[in-house]
Amino acid sequence: MTGEAPETQASPAGPPEVRAAYFAFDRFPSTKGSAVHIGQMAAELFERFGGGLLGVLGGGNLPRYQWEPGSGIRIARFGERIPNLIDRAEAYSAWVAAHVAPHVETLRVCHVRDPWSALPVVTAPGRRYPVVYEVNGLPSVELGHTWPLAAPATLARIAELEDFCLERADVVVVPSGVIGTALRRRGVPGERIELVPNGADVPPERPRPDDAPESYLVYAGALQPWQGLDVLLRAFARLADLTGLRLVILSSVPERRARALRRLAERLGVEDRVVWRFTLPHAEVAAWLAGAAVSVAPLTGCARNVDQGCAPLKILESMAAGTPVVASGLPAVRELMADGVHGRLVAPDRPAELARAIRVLLEYPDAARAMGERGRRRVREEFAWAATRARMATIYRSITSNSGITR
Amino acid sequence: MNPCGATTGFFVLGRCGRAAVTVCRCGRQICAEHADQQGLCPECSGAQGYADPYRPGWARGFRRSYYQRSSYDYGDPNLYTGYDIYDRSGFDQGDDFAIGGDVDPDSGDGGWTDS
Numbered sequence: 001m002t003g004e005a006p007e008t009q010a011s012p013a014g015p016p017e018v019r020a021a022y023f024a025f026d027r028f029p030s031t032k033g034s035a036v037h038i039g040q041m042a043a044e045l046f047e048r049f050g051g052g053l054l055g056v057l058g059g060g061n062l063p064r065y066q067w068e069p070g071s072g073i074r075i076a077r078f079g080e081r082i083p084n085l086i087d088r089a090e091a092y093s094a095w096v097a098a099h100v101a102p103h104v105e106t107l108r109v110c111h112v113r114d115p116w117s118a119l120p121v122v123t124a125p126g127r128r129y130p131v132v133y134e135v136n137g138l139p140s141v142e143l144g145h146t147w148p149l150a151a152p153a154t155l156a157r158i159a160e161l162e163d164f165c166l167e168r169a170d171v172v173v174v175p176s177g178v179i180g181t182a183l184r185r186r187g188v189p190g191e192r193i194e195l196v197p198n199g200a201d202v203p204p205e206r207p208r209p210d211d212a213p214e215s216y217l218v219y220a221g222a223l224q225p226w227q228g229l230d231v232l233l234r235a236f237a238r239l240a241d242l243t244g245l246r247l248v249i250l251s252s253v254p255e256r257r258a259r260a261l262r263r264l265a266e267r268l269g270v271e272d273r274v275v276w277r278f279t280l281p282h283a284e285v286a287a288w289l290a291g292a293a294v295s296v297a298p299l300t301g302c303a304r305n306v307d308q309g310c311a312p313l314k315i316l317e318s319m320a321a322g323t324p325v326v327a328s329g330l331p332a333v334r335e336l337m338a339d340g341v342h343g344r345l346v347a348p349d350r351p352a353e354l355a356r357a358i359r360v361l362l363e364y365p366d367a368a369r370a371m372g373e374r375g376r377r378r379v380r381e382e383f384a385w386a387a388t389r390a391r392m393a394t395i396y397r398s399i400t401s402n403s404g405i406t407r
Numbered sequence: 408m409n410p411c412g413a414t415t416g417f418f419v420l421g422r423c424g425r426a427a428v429t430v431c432r433c434g435r436q437i438c439a440e441h442a443d444q445q446g447l448c449p450e451c452s453g454a455q456g457y458a459d460p461y462r463p464g465w466a467r468g469f470r471r472s473y474y475q476r477s478s479y480d481y482g483d484p485n486l487y488t489g490y491d492i493y494d495r496s497g498f499d500q501g502d503d504f505a506i507g508g509d510v511d512p513d514s515g516d517g518g519w520t521d522s
Contacts, residue, residue, distance in 0.1 A: 029418050039418040063414045065453025069440050073417065074453055085498035086490050098457055143498075150497035154490065281419075 018074070018103040020045050020052030021110045023096050023117035025089060028056035028077075031279040032222060032252045033313035034136070037175075037198065038113065041134065044389040045111055046073050048396050055099050055117070057092070085147070086154075089116040096120040104128070108400050114139060115158070118165035130399040133169035134196075135179055138162055141308045145225050163187065170399055173392075178309025178332040194395055197335070199385035200316035202376055203286040213246035213275060217358060218292035218323070220250040220285055221314045223257050226305055228298035228328065230264055234351035235298070237268040239359060248275045248292065250285050289321040294343075294361050294368065297327035301348035305330050312336075316383050319343075319375030324368045326357045336383070342375035411438035413449050 022042040026034050038056070046052045051072020058064060058077025066075040078095045082088040097120035100110070107129040112118040113136065122131050140159035143150055166172060166188050174180040175198045184190050217236070223229055229249070236247045247270070251258055255278045265271040277288070289295060295318035299305045309332040318325045319342055327333050329345030339345040344357040361368040411423035412435040427436035431448035443452040 029420065035418075043417065062420070063450045065450045066414050067449035067453050068415065068417070071417075075417075076453065076457075083499065084495050086495045087498075090490075102456055147497055151493065154494040154497060157490065157494065 017106040018051075018053045019106055019108045020049035021055065021100065021103065021107060021121075022046075022052065022112075023055040023099075023110070023121065024057075024113040025092055025116050026057055026113065027059060027062075028054070028075075030252075031281065031285075036282060036313060037136065040199065040385050040389060041111065041392060044392045045109070045396065046071070048393055049108060053099065053103065055096055085143075092116055093120050097124065100124050109396060112165075112169075115161045115165050118169065119161065122165055122168035130170035131168065132171045132173055132395065132399070133166060134173040135166075135183060136175055137179075137304070137310065138182075138308055141304050142224075142226075145302065145304050171395055173395065174309075175311035176309045176332045176335055178306075178330075178335070179311070180309075182308050194391075196388055196391045196395070197383060198311040198313055198316055199383050199388035200313065200320040200379050201385050202320045202380050203283075203290065206283070206287040206290065208291040209284070209287050212288065212291050213244075213248070215242075215244050215293055215362075216246040216248045216275070216291075217294050217296055218248045218250065218288055218318075219296050219298075219314075220252070220289060220317070221297075221312070222252050223261060226300050226302050228300040228348065229261050231300065231349055231351050231354060232296055232298040233261065233265050233268055233270060233274070235296075235354035235358065236273070237270050238351060238355035240270070242359075242362065245293075245362070246273055246275050248277065248288060250280055250288055251276065251278045254278060286317065286321055289318050289323050292318075292323050293365075294358055295321075295323045295325045296354070296358065297325060297333070298354055299328040299330055299333065299348060301328065301330065305332065305348075316379055319372075319383075320379040322372040322376040324361055324371040325375065326354065326361065337375065337378075341371065342378060343371050409436045411441055412436050413438070413441040 022045050024038050026038060028035050028038050042054050054073065054075045056075070056077055058079035062077050064077050064079055076099055078092050080088065080091055082091055093116045096117055100121055101124065104124055104126045109132065110121045110129050111132040111134065112121050113134050118131070118133050140155045140162055143158065144155050163186060166183065166186070170192070172183060172188055172193045173196050174183065174193060175196060177195055180193045180195055183193055219229065219232055221227055232247070239245060255276070258276060262271065265274050280288070295314070297312055297315050299310070299312065304310070311332060315325055315327055315333065315336050319337065325337055325343035327337065327343065327345055328348035329339065330348060333345065337343055337345070344361065346353045346357045409427040411425045411427045413423045414420055415423050423438055423441055425438035425440060428439045429437050429442050429446045431437050431446065431451055433448060433451050435448045437446070437448045441449055447455070
């Protein structure tokens with residue numbers, strides 16, 4: 001991607017020594033936005049270092065180990081069936097430690113995405129490699145939303161673990177300025193924080209999905225409470241007079257996670273106008289986004305989105321598809337799009353305002369189309385994955401030029 | 408022709424499908440490209456470089472020893488000795504209430520940092 005030769009070449013005789021590693025407590029590949037991000041970041045790392053080790057979560061039918069001859073890329077997947085999340089995270093940490101240990105001598109850089117990946121990497125005995133800690137979200141903040149029974153004291157312990165790892169990372173990469181500010185508030189020195197925005201690529205023209213409704217709003221992403229799907233359903237109920245309009249929800253997580261939202265849709269009387277699709281391949285999601293009248297990102301005004309920050313790929317990918325976006329006007333969202341230029345920004349958690357903004361765009365299709373075009377142009381010029389990867393390449397080059405880094 | 412059963416790809420996975428030339432000890436048919444010098448498939452070959460983490464009881468035992476060792480190394484016996492039962496109880500497999508949080512082992516879902 002950078003047009004430069006990688007630092008090592010894969011040996012045709014067998015796997016090369018591991019000079020780069022990327023660890024994420026997340027399944028890869030998967031239909032989630034995080035997997036797209038992992039794929040891009042890890043691909044850049046491995047391109048720069050002539051391959052490397054990708055350690056991620058597995059499960060399902062994914063192989064525990066994968067090695068692609070010629071690419072130098074090894075993939076290791078943690079697939080232990082441990083129901084309790086903390087137990088699983090700790091076991092994963094130990095698994096990462098076991099996978100780093102054989103390569104401590106040869107590793108030139110380690111890239112991690114969460115504290116359970118980071119802990120064994122920053123504390124590996126004999127560590128000489130720099131560590132890039134990519135913070136897309138903080139479990140100490142997010143787990144409080146997804147696990148309501150988690151005690152504040154427990155989340156505080158997880159925050160201590162995050163701080164321990166952040167303190168020892170050589171570079172902390174954030175996809176949003178809001179996350180960078182949150183980390184500075186937590187004591188991470190500003191000079192160690194690098195802003196590397198999320199990206200999207202303008203997709204090739206694809207035919208409209210065969211089963212797509214004539215006119216529809218679209219939501220693409222996971223279903224955690226902070227995504228604001230409940231707000232969107234309530235807003236959609238206020239658009240009942242638009243009888244031909246459908247709401248398409250492209251869930252990146254399995255159907256059973258949608259039970260509560262489906263019950264809410266039934267209670268609101270909109271279930272028969274909501275079209276659900278689950279875990280579609282990324283390319284199919286792009287076709288659904290492109291065919292929509294409006295894409296909606298109704299993020300709530302919660303601590304996860306406001307204090308911690310986020311960088312929703314759904315907004316960038318909708319803009320890349322040329323679809324106008326109606327989103328919550330949170331600081332992190334304003335980094336990606338502007339009100340009245342690429343779509344409309346509304347106050348979070350306000351179904352009536354959300355419904356009104358959607359209705360206005362539906363009533364002025366020419367203006368909406370122009371917003372979509374401006375969004376596509378902005379992604380092409382400012383948020384292409386190539387730019388994100390070039391920025392990462394610069395960071396890798398910078399930190400690996402100082403050998404023997406330890407913190 | 409017996410097709411090679413090795414998994415290929417990075418973001419989109421598939422089967423190799425080339426003509427197999429050997430059979431791995433796991434029973435998988437493997438082509439010349441994917442067989443290592445011992446005739447192992449990438450999955451078995453890759454696993455060789457690491458201690459087998461999939462033996463029964465591995466996760467618990469290794470985890471405990473790792474955290475004990477790390478707490479010794481950093482002189483903090485409390486922070487890295489793991490979470491107690493009260494800490495963990497909030498993270499047991501959820502129900503409908505935990506939207507997006509009822510992580511099941513099949514999904515391999517970390518449960519956060521969604522974009």
